[in-house]
Amino acid sequence: MSNRRSRQSSSALRISDDQMIDLVSQLSQLLPEIRERRRSDKVSASKVLEETCNYIRKLHREVDNLSERLSQLLDSVDEDSHEASVIRSLLM
Amino acid sequence: MQPTSTMNEEFLKKWQMGLQMFRPSIDNASVSERKRAIKLSADVAMASLRKGTTCWSRALIQKTATEDNFLVRQMLSGIKEETLINKKLPKVMCHRKIVRRSKKILMRRKSRSAMEEVAAKAKKLVKRKTQGLRNVVPGGEFMSNNVLLIQETLDYIVSLQTQVNVMRSIVDAAEAGIER
Numbered sequence: 001m002s003n004r005r006s007r008q009s010s011s012a013l014r015i016s017d018d019q020m021i022d023l024v025s026q027l028s029q030l031l032p033e034i035r036e037r038r039r040s041d042k043v044s045a046s047k048v049l050e051e052t053c054n055y056i057r058k059l060h061r062e063v064d065n066l067s068e069r070l071s072q073l074l075d076s077v078d079e080d081s082h083e084a085s086v087i088r089s090l091l092m
Numbered sequence: 093m094q095p096t097s098t099m100n101e102e103f104l105k106k107w108q109m110g111l112q113m114f115r116p117s118i119d120n121a122s123v124s125e126r127k128r129a130i131k132l133s134a135d136v137a138m139a140s141l142r143k144g145t146t147c148w149s150r151a152l153i154q155k156t157a158t159e160d161n162f163l164v165r166q167m168l169s170g171i172k173e174e175t176l177i178n179k180k181l182p183k184v185m186c187h188r189k190i191v192r193r194s195k196k197i198l199m200r201r202k203s204r205s206a207m208e209e210v211a212a213k214a215k216k217l218v219k220r221k222t223q224g225l226r227n228v229v230p231g232g233e234f235m236s237n238n239v240l241l242i243q244e245t246l247d248y249i250v251s252l253q254t255q256v257n258v259m260r261s262i263v264d265a266a267e268a269g270i271e272r
Contacts, residue, residue: 020239023239023242023243024242026093026242026246027242027245027249029093030093030246030249030250044214045214045218045221046214046217046218046220049218049224050221050224053224053225053228055249056228056229056248056249057228059249059252059253059256060228060252062256063134063252063255066259067128067130067131067134067259068123068127069263070130070259070263070266071124071126071130072123073266074126075123075126076270086266086269086270087269087270090265090266090269
């Protein structure tokens with residue numbers, strides 16, 4: 001009985017392995033680091049996953065940085081100035 | 093898979109709407125308060141693009157709601173996502189432990205060839221990296237299924253790219269407008 005169970009679980013693993021391979025390759029297409037490499041270079045799944053984490057963290061930092069810059073911009077302009085109205089029309 | 097111009101436009105509209113809600117206080121706020129408002133509205137705008145269809149977007153909305161419940165309710169008012177704020181995300185973490193334990197038992201019973209050893213090591217490495225992914229994707233801790241995790245990650249990245257692209261365009265344009 002344990003044989004049947006182990007056979008079933010390993011076939012379940014195999015199906016999701018194929019799906020995983022496909023998904024991981026989709027991920028690698030999104031990552032600028034990996035997309036820019038030569039097609040012949042093979043990248044391991046764990047490398048793709050690692051690069052994905054790094055990329056997401058990089059995007060988070062960019063959002064943070066852009067929010068900071070925007071906040072500074074709004075601070076640096078005079079409320080009644082022409083520049084302030086430029087920003088306001090862009091944002092609000 | 094890339095951010096579309098529709099996504100860009102929708103994000104911008106929703107983000108602007110969120111910022112308008114801060115309008116009265118935005119002039120008197122400190123730089124860090126304003127930054128927080130900008131960032132939170134951007135996150136809600138990004139998450140609401142998915143209209144509650146993905147795990148990460150629901151988790152992000154819930155997380156933002158704990159930081160500023162009023163803002164989230166205002167931005168999502170009229171959309172059914174509002175009900176998602178109170179919805180409890182299912183906790184499936186315990187399942188992973190059970191699966192891991194039974195896999196260990198199965199592994200012990202099999203005799204392992206060298207090939208199997210290598211495959212097992214590779215799987216372990218992948219497991220560690222997917223755990224890293226769970227830490228950066230909102231709601232990742234609830235995605236015990238690796239296939240789901242990667243599907244969510246793909247969508248999350250495209251959404252993040254939208255957010256970054258639009259924000260960057262606005263900030264660049266604003267900076268250029270001021271320098272003149």
